[in-house]
Amino acid sequence: MTIQVGIIEDEKHIRENLQILIDGSEGFSCKHLFANAEDAINIIPTLQLDVVLTDIQLGGKTGIDCILELKDKCPSTNFLICTSFDDSEHVFKALKTGAMGYLTKTTQPSKLLDSIVDVYRGGSPMNSHIARKVVSSFMETPVSPNYEKLSERERLIVDLLSKGMRYKEIADQLFLSTETVRTHIRNIYHKLQVNSRTEALNKVFKK
Amino acid sequence: MTIQVGIIEDEKHIRENLQILIDGSEGFSCKHLFANAEDAINIIPTLQLDVVLTDIQLGGKTGIDCILELKDKCPSTNFLICTSFDDSEHVFKALKTGAMGYLTKTTQPSKLLDSIVDVYRGGSPMNSHIARKVVSSFMETPVSPNYEKLSERERLIVDLLSKGMRYKEIADQLFLSTETVRTHIRNIYHKLQVNSRTEALNKVFKK
DNA sequence: AATGCAATACTACTAAAGTAGTATATTCAG
DNA sequence: CTGAATATACTACTTTAGTAGTATTGCATT
Numbered sequence: 274m275t276i277q278v279g280i281i282e283d284e285k286h287i288r289e290n291l292q293i294l295i296d297g298s299e300g301f302s303c304k305h306l307f308a309n310a311e312d313a314i315n316i317i318p319t320l321q322l323d324v325v326l327t328d329i330q331l332g333g334k335t336g337i338d339c340i341l342e343l344k345d346k347c348p349s350t351n352f353l354i355c356t357s358f359d360d361s362e363h364v365f366k367a368l369k370t371g372a373m374g375y376l377t378k379t380t381q382p383s384k385l386l387d388s389i390v391d392v393y394r395g396g397s398p399m400n401s402h403i404a405r406k407v408v409s410s411f412m413e414t415p416v417s418p419n420y421e422k423l424s425e426r427e428r429l430i431v432d433l434l435s436k437g438m439r440y441k442e443i444a445d446q447l448f449l450s451t452e453t454v455r456t457h458i459r460n461i462y463h464k465l466q467v468n469s470r471t472e473a474l475n476k477v478f479k480k
Numbered sequence: 481m482t483i484q485v486g487i488i489e490d491e492k493h494i495r496e497n498l499q500i501l502i503d504g505s506e507g508f509s510c511k512h513l514f515a516n517a518e519d520a521i522n523i524i525p526t527l528q529l530d531v532v533l534t535d536i537q538l539g540g541k542t543g544i545d546c547i548l549e550l551k552d553k554c555p556s557t558n559f560l561i562c563t564s565f566d567d568s569e570h571v572f573k574a575l576k577t578g579a580m581g582y583l584t585k586t587t588q589p590s591k592l593l594d595s596i597v598d599v600y601r602g603g604s605p606m607n608s609h610i611a612r613k614v615v616s617s618f619m620e621t622p623v624s625p626n627y628e629k630l631s632e633r634e635r636l637i638v639d640l641l642s643k644g645m646r647y648k649e650i651a652d653q654l655f656l657s658t659e660t661v662r663t664h665i666r667n668i669y670h671k672l673q674v675n676s677r678t679e680a681l682n683k684v685f686k687k
Numbered sequence: 688a689a690t691g692c693a694a695t696a697c698t699a700c701t702a703a704a705g706t707a708g709t710a711t712a713t714t715c716a717g
Numbered sequence: 718c719t720g721a722a723t724a725t726a727c728t729a730c731t732t733t734a735g736t737a738g739t740a741t742t743g744c745a746t747t
Contacts, residue, residue: 368615374608397612401581401603404611408575408604411618424693437678439733453695459736460693468735469703470678471644631723646703660725666706667723675705676733 276393279305279320281313281327281339282355287378291326291355294382301386310334318346324389326355327372329363337367344371351392364399365406374398419476422464430457435474483600485510486527488520488534488546489562494585498533498562501589508593517541525553531596533562534579536570544574551578558599571606572613581605626683629671637664642681 278295280303282288288306296303305320307313309332317325317339325343327336340352354367354375364375374397376388388398399407423431433443440458444451462468465476485502487510489495495513503510512527514520516539524532524546532550534543547559561574561582571582581604583595595605606614630638640650647665651658669675672683 369618373612373615391608395612396608397615398608399611399615401598401605404606404614405580405602405604407611407614407618408580408606411614412576412578426694435678435682437674437676437682439676441733449694450696452697455735456696457694458734462735467644469644469646470734471642471681474678475642475644633724648703656724657726659727662705663726664724665704669705677704 275300275302276389277321277323278303278389279307279313279317279322279325281307281310281325281331281336283308283328283331294385295389298386301389308332310336310339313339314342317343317350322347322350323393324351324353326353326389329354329356329367335363337363337370337372340367340371353388353392353398361403361406364403365410368399368403368407375403419465420478423461423477427457427461427464430454431461431473431477434458434470435478482507482509483596484528484530485596486512486514486520486524486529486532488514488517488532488538488543490515490535490538501592502596505593508596515539517543517546520546521549524550524557529554529557530600531558531560533560533596536561536563536574544570544577544579547574547578560595560599560605568610568613571610572617575604575606575610575614582610626672627685630668630684634664634668634671637661638668638680638684641665641677642685 278301280288280291280295282291285308288308292303292306295301305316305322307316311334313325313327314334327339329336336354343350344352351374352367352372354364354372355378356364356375357378364372367375374388374392376385376398380388391398420428420431429447430443433446438446440451440454443449444454447454462473465473467473467476485508487495487498487502489498492515495515499510499513502508512523512529514523518541520532520534521541534546536543543561550557551559558581559574559579561571561579562585563571563582564585571579574582581595581599583592583605587595598605627635627638636654637650640653645653647658647661650656651661654661669680672680674680674683
C-alpha cells in the first residue's frame with residue numbers, strides 16, 4: 274500500500290527535493306507538484322491524494338486558501354502545512370481552516386516521512402507549542418484573568434461593549450448617564466492597559 | 481530555577497515511583513503527593529505548583545473533577561494527565577476541561593521529564609492521535625458566510641480591524657492612504673449591514 | 688475614624704470613527 | 718467590448734470615542 278502525496282510549494286528546489294525524498298522512499302508515491310495555489314486548486318480535486326504538503330506563503334493565494342477551497346472537494350485528503358519558519362499565527366489559522374498537522378522545512382527527512390504516515394493514519398503531527406494554542410482555543414474558555422480584574426459593573430459594561438453598543442445605548446439600558454458610562458470605560462481601559470474598545474475586548478475575551 | 485511538581489495518583493507504588501524519579505532529577509522538586517481528588521482539591525490551592533500530574537481514574541472524584549475545581553484557583557499551574565492506557569475519550573475531555581497535555585504511565589522517564597518541562601514552558605505535550613481529535617473538534621468553526629462576502633482586500637482589512645488597529649496604522653501597514661482604508665471600511669460595513677467596527681467583527685467572526 | 692474602592696456624574700477637550708459624494712484605473716466575466 | 722466589481726484616493730462633514738480632571742456618595746476593611 275502506497276501513500277499518494279502531493280506538494281504545493283513555490284520554490285522550485287525545495288519542491289523537487291521534497292519529491293525526490295518522498296517519491297524515492299518505500300511506501301510513498303509523489304508525482305504531483307504544484308508551484309502555486311491556483312494550479313493546485315484546479316487539479317487536486319481530480320486526483321485521489323492521501324496527503325498534500327503545502328507551504329503557506331505562495332505567490333498569490335496562500336496555502337490556507339488552498340485548504341479552504343479543497344477540503345470539501347477532497348474529504349479523504351489530509352493537508353499538512355509545511356513552513357520554513359515557526360509562523361505560529363498562520364499555522365494556527367491553517368489548522369482552524371482544515372489542515373491536519375504541520376511540519377517545518379528543517380524537519381529531518383525521516384521525521385518528515387513519519388509525519389506523513391502519521392497524518393495518513395489519523396494523527397495530527399505538530400509541535401507542542403502549536404498544540405497548546407489549539408488546546409487553549411478549544412477549551413471551554415473559562416474567563417481570562419483580565420476579566421477578573423474588573424468589578425461587577427465594569428464586566429456588565431464590557432459585555433455591552435462587546436455587542437457593539439454605543440455609550441448612549443449602554444447608558445439607556447443601565448439607566449445611567451452617558452458620562453458615567455464614559456467614566457466606567459475609562460477605568461476599564463486603565464485596568465486593562467488599553468485604549469480602544471477592540472483592544473479591551475481582545476484582552477478580556479480572547480485566549 | 482526548579483519546577484515544582486505535584487502528583488495525584490491513587491496507586492501507592494506508582495505515586496512513589498513517580499516522586500522518586502521527579503524529585504531526584506536536577507531542576508525538579510516533587511514534595512506533594514495526593515492519593516485522592518478530595519485532598520488534592522483542598523490542598524493544591526495553598527501551594528504554588530508549576531505542574532500537577534494527575535491520573536484520571538482515582539477512588540471517588542476523577543482527575544477531571546480536580547482540574548475543573550482547581551484551574552480557576554491555580555491559574556499558573558499546568559495540569560498534565562497521566563493515564564495508564566490510551567483512554568482517548570477521557571483524555572480529550574480532560575483537555576477540554578483545562579488539562580494542558582497528557583502522557584501515559586509507560587512513558588520513558590526521560591520523556592516524562594521532558595513533558596513536564598514542555599508544559600511548564602507553554603507547550604502541550606500529547607500524541608498525535610489526541611492532537612487530531614483536538615484539531616478536528618475546534619475546526620468545526622466554519623468561516624461565517626459573511627466573511628465570504630468580502631473581497632480579499634476587505635478580509636485583510638477586517639483582520640487588522642479585529643486587532644484594534646487604527647485606520648492610520650492599517651494604512652501604514654498596507655501602504656495605503658487613510659482615506660482608502662476608510663473607503664474599504666465603508667464598503668465592508670455596507671456589505672455586512674452594520675455601522676461600527678465591533679458589529680462588523682461580531683458578524684464576521686462570531687459562530 | 689480613616690483609607691480606599693466602587694459607582695455615580697459633570698465639564699471640557701482632542702482624536703478617531705463613521706457618513707456621503709465623487710473619481711479613476713484595473714480586472715474579469717459575459 | 719462592456720458593465721460590474723475591486724482597489725485606489727480625495728474633500729467635507731458629523732458623530733462617537735477616548736482623555737483628563739474633578740466630585741459626591743456609600744460601603745467595606747483596616
